[in-house]
Amino acid sequence: MDQYPTIKLIVERGDLLAAIVGILPFLGALALFAFGVHWLVIVAGVVAAAVVYLLMRSYVELVRVMADMLIPK
Template sequence: MTDHQPQYKALNFIVEKGDMLPPITLLGVLLLTGLIWWSGASIIVVPAGIAVAALLYLLMRSYVELVRVIVDMLLPK
């Protein structure tokens, strides 16, 4: 019999390189906000974009931590 263990590549990527995901998300949303404002949108887009970027940063940080806890507790080593 073969001892087959699933690879879970996405989870392993998040566990190993998860610290870079929240800042990349933050910068991406801020750059998109600046691009939208620069293209002629109202100035109200800037504070709304900053608020959305901060919220997504917190959500991504908690998601990475949650995945790390799940992988640590549930996946075989």
Template structure:
């Protein structure tokens, strides 16, 4: 798997990458709430977006792991 560094990165650190990417919408909504004095509903939107994005990212990581396990030489 030396010739596929991105796949190796996702296989090795996919869970952490998924959480980091998924938390970004909530952080953006939290910043908007704090800096722009928006409604508290923006926090709820950020939380829902985080959960949806976490689900999508975790499923992507699992798919990459399955493909790497089945198709790439060990």
């Protein structure tokens, strides 16, 4: 697995990576709200954060399955 450092990072730290990437839309929505955009942007940020988090979790799981099946240990 040393040949593939990015896959190794995703396999080992994928849960944390998914959480960090998932929270970014919400933080962006909070920043927009702080600049005076309508409060509904926070609702959109929560929905977007949930969708991005679920997509990242599924990506991490797919990478883990592929790494287990295809990369020799």
